[in-house]
Amino acid sequence: MEYKAYILVPKDRIGALIGKKGKVKKKIEELTGVKIMINSKTGEVDISYDEEHGPEAMKAKSIVNAIGRGFSPEKAEKLASDDYYMEIINMQDLVGRSRNALVRQRSRVIGTEGRARKMLEDLTKTDISVYGKTVSIIGPLENVEIAKDAIEMLINGAKHGDVYRYIQKRMEGLFLR
Numbered sequence: 203m204e205y206k207a208y209i210l211v212p213k214d215r216i217g218a219l220i221g222k223k224g225k226v227k228k229k230i231e232e233l234t235g236v237k238i239m240i241n242s243k244t245g246e247v248d249i250s251y252d253e254e255h256g257p258e259a260m261k262a263k264s265i266v267n268a269i270g271r272g273f274s275p276e277k278a279e280k281l282a283s284d285d286y287y288m289e290i291i292n293m294q295d296l297v298g299r300s301r302n303a304l305v306r307q308r309s310r311v312i313g314t315e316g317r318a319r320k321m322l323e324d325l326t327k328t329d330i331s332v333y334g335k336t337v338s339i340i341g342p343l344e345n346v347e348i349a350k351d352a353i354e355m356l357i358n359g360a361k362h363g364d365v366y367r368y369i370q371k372r373m374e375g376l377f378l379r
Contacts, residue, residue, distance in 0.1 A: 205256070207249040207263050211270035212334070216242045219269045226275040230265050233282045234258035238266070264288055268340060272333030280329070280340055289346050291337045296357045307357045308332055318362060322349060325369040348372045 211219055220227050220240060227238050236259050237250040247266050251259035261282050268278035268288055280286045297303040312319050312332050323330050326349040328341030339349045351372075352365050360368075 203253060205251055205253070205259070207251070207259055209247045209249070209263055209266050209270070211240075211245045211247055211266060213242070213245045215270045215272070216240060216245060218275060219247070219266060221275060226269070229275070229279070230262055233279065234262040234265070236262045238262065268331075268338065271336060271338040272331035273329065273338065273340065277329045277331075277340060285342055286340060287343050287346050289339045289350050291339075291350060291353060291357075292335060293337060293357060294335050296354065304335060310356050310362075311337055311353055313362070318356070321362075321366060322352060322369070325366060325373060326352065327373075344376055345373075348376075 218226065220242070221229075227240065230236075231238055235251070235255040239248040239250070241247075249259055249262050249266070251262075264281040265278045267290075268281055269275055271288075271290060281288055293304055293307055297307050310318065311322075311330075313321070319330050319332065322328075326339075326341065326345050328339050328345050328349045330349065330353075331338045337353050339346045339353070341349065348369060352369050355365050355368065356362065
């Protein structure tokens, strides 16, 4: 019996999902054992799989979603591992619908020339993508949780230095276990 999962990808991310000569799509199919059909006009992605590939189909869906949220295919493919997870933070849930507030908080997360995002990634050992109204994080579960807390602190107005110190303490706690 064949099953299907559907996901909608922003049209401007379809090219990244397909890749040159279909390489990215093909690699996701090989990694997960599913069949992917992409409608480049609508952004609809159909993932077909059999009963045996159910867990892999969920991984394929996560990888496709990650590429749709702005991650490079290489970073998104980490989700094929059982040790990696993705968390998506909808900034509107934290700042409301004001366009100015959204732009301001996106800027706080990204920082000047991307330095804040890079520092968050380095400290938490995660990958972070700020795309549209969302901030997405890929990494090991505990690291993703720490990064999510830190990003929410920044969005809620905490100083960058305070957030970085918070991350360092939480990450040290992971290594002391």
